[in-house]
Amino acid sequence: MTTSMSGIFLGLFRRDVRLAWSQGGTGTMALSFFLIAVTLFPFGVGPEPQVLARIAPGVIWVVALLACLISLDRMYQADFEDGSLDDLALSPLGLTGVVAAKTLAHWVSTVLPLVVASPLLGMLMNLPANGYGTLLLSLLLGTPALSLIGSVGAALTVSVRRGGVLLSLLVLPLYVPTLIFAVGAVDASVGLIDPAQPLALLAAVTLAALVVGPFASAAALRLSLE
Amino acid sequence: MVFENLSFKLPPGGLLFLRGRNGTGKSTLLRLVAGFVPARDGSLSYDGEEWDRGDAALAEAILYAGHDNALKPVMTLRENAQELARLMTGNPVADERLEQAAEVFSLTGLLDQPVRYFSSGQRHRSSLLRFAFISRPLWLMDEPTVGLDTENRRALADLMKAHLASGGSILAATHDPIGVEGEVLDLGAYQPAPIEDFDEEAWV
Numbered sequence: 367m368t369t370s371m372s373g374i375f376l377g378l379f380r381r382d383v384r385l386a387w388s389q390g391g392t393g394t395m396a397l398s399f400f401l402i403a404v405t406l407f408p409f410g411v412g413p414e415p416q417v418l419a420r421i422a423p424g425v426i427w428v429v430a431l432l433a434c435l436i437s438l439d440r441m442y443q444a445d446f447e448d449g450s451l452d453d454l455a456l457s458p459l460g461l462t463g464v465v466a467a468k469t470l471a472h473w474v475s476t477v478l479p480l481v482v483a484s485p486l487l488g489m490l491m492n493l494p495a496n497g498y499g500t501l502l503l504s505l506l507l508g509t510p511a512l513s514l515i516g517s518v519g520a521a522l523t524v525s526v527r528r529g530g531v532l533l534s535l536l537v538l539p540l541y542v543p544t545l546i547f548a549v550g551a552v553d554a555s556v557g558l559i560d561p562a563q564p565l566a567l568l569a570a571v572t573l574a575a576l577v578v579g580p581f582a583s584a585a586a587l588r589l590s591l592e
Numbered sequence: 593m594v595f596e597n598l599s600f601k602l603p604p605g606g607l608l609f610l611r612g613r614n615g616t617g618k619s620t621l622l623r624l625v626a627g628f629v630p631a632r633d634g635s636l637s638y639d640g641e642e643w644d645r646g647d648a649a650l651a652e653a654i655l656y657a658g659h660d661n662a663l664k665p666v667m668t669l670r671e672n673a674q675e676l677a678r679l680m681t682g683n684p685v686a687d688e689r690l691e692q693a694a695e696v697f698s699l700t701g702l703l704d705q706p707v708r709y710f711s712s713g714q715r716h717r718s719s720l721l722r723f724a725f726i727s728r729p730l731w732l733m734d735e736p737t738v739g740l741d742t743e744n745r746r747a748l749a750d751l752m753k754a755h756l757a758s759g760g761s762i763l764a765a766t767h768d769p770i771g772v773e774g775e776v777l778d779l780g781a782y783q784p785a786p787i788e789d790f791d792e793e794a795w796v
Contacts, residue, residue: 373682373683388666388667449662450664452662456627591629592628
């Protein structure tokens with residue numbers, strides 16, 4: 367019997383993407399929240415095009431961040447509740463690999479749809495035309511950090527009943543650097559300044575999260591198995 | 593502390609029943625062997641080698657079935673089984689083997705039903721199904737007979753006998769007689785003294 371690590375990784379990735387988009391999954395929930403919450407802003411702030419254009423990058427990023435957050439608490443909790451987490455821990459892939467596959471699945475199934483929908487919301491928020499490219503790029507570069515950092519928080523709160531609030535207290539402060547650099551980049555390109563510097567810093571945050579995230583999540587999950 | 597001064601050996605082809613009242617640590621011992629729970633003190637070795645928590649080689653030797661069924665309600669039983677096989681080996685299991693396994697626990701008709709429609713007995717049998725289609729040497733079974741009727745209990749006993757005959761080992765926590773010969777370890781005898789003395793050592 368041969369064990370194929372890439373087979374396990376891909377199998378787990380596909381399983382999670384499927385579950386996220388099946389009945390009761392988080393994929394549809396996060397996307398609908400994103401669309402509805404951003405739509406509320408023109409009603410709340412008023413329809414002045416200049417005001418909307420000024421706050422557009424910040425609103426889109428903050429709501430994307432919150433949409434990601436509401437999907438996080440189910441990331442490991444569903445597996446914890448039905449006992450699959452025990453099976454995941456006994457996979458030859460190891461808990462770090464399992465976490466990496468699940469985090470990638472979370473990003474692809476739940477966060478990537480937000481990235482794809484963001485230009486539509488940019489139009490709704492009257493985002494200036496030269497901001498769209500950077501908005502997409504900043505989301506592509508920055509949102510993997512949301513999944514990676516969020517995975518650590520989700521793993522830490524997996525055994526906590528109603529851990530959603532605790533999870534947001536843990537995770538939201540860690541999202542601040544991503545938010546600052548991402549909105550800085552979009553604002554820069556709207557103001558016709560080269561956004562390369564904030565984008566590079568944004569990518570650096572994501573890379574750091576990539577290095578630390580899977581190991582920290584695996585350690586936190588092992589703690590929760592006890 | 594759940595238990596102390598506990599020591600046991602499980603040879604290949606050996607079956608050890610864990611007995612004891614509720615709360616004596618049967619499930620805890622199983623989870624400890626599986627590497628889910630750390631021991632305060634003591635050691636475990638497998639195949640002559642020291643066994644660390646979270647060891648990949650250790651994880652690959654174990655098949656565990658606990659209180660929860662580890663089934664995804666939105667997926668069919670066949671999909672659940674295939675996902676488990678992929679998780680444990682990287683490859684899906686052949687359809688014939690899965691159908692043979694389902695026959696053992698009379699689940700053939702349920703293979704393509706979503707698990708959310710299953711009764712609790714059917715869920716439990718579906719959870720035991722893993723022992724029939726994934727090959728791993730050490731089985732850890734937590735209350736495997738709960739909710740099983742006579743016929744399925746016999747099927748489980750046959751499956752366990754076949755596993756033991758092929759050189760596998762089983763550690764089972766159970767109250768009921770299953771109908772398979774095995775040694776018995778009564779955890780009631782290893783309870784710590786009522787006053788907790790933290791200098792005592794728990795040997796596992």
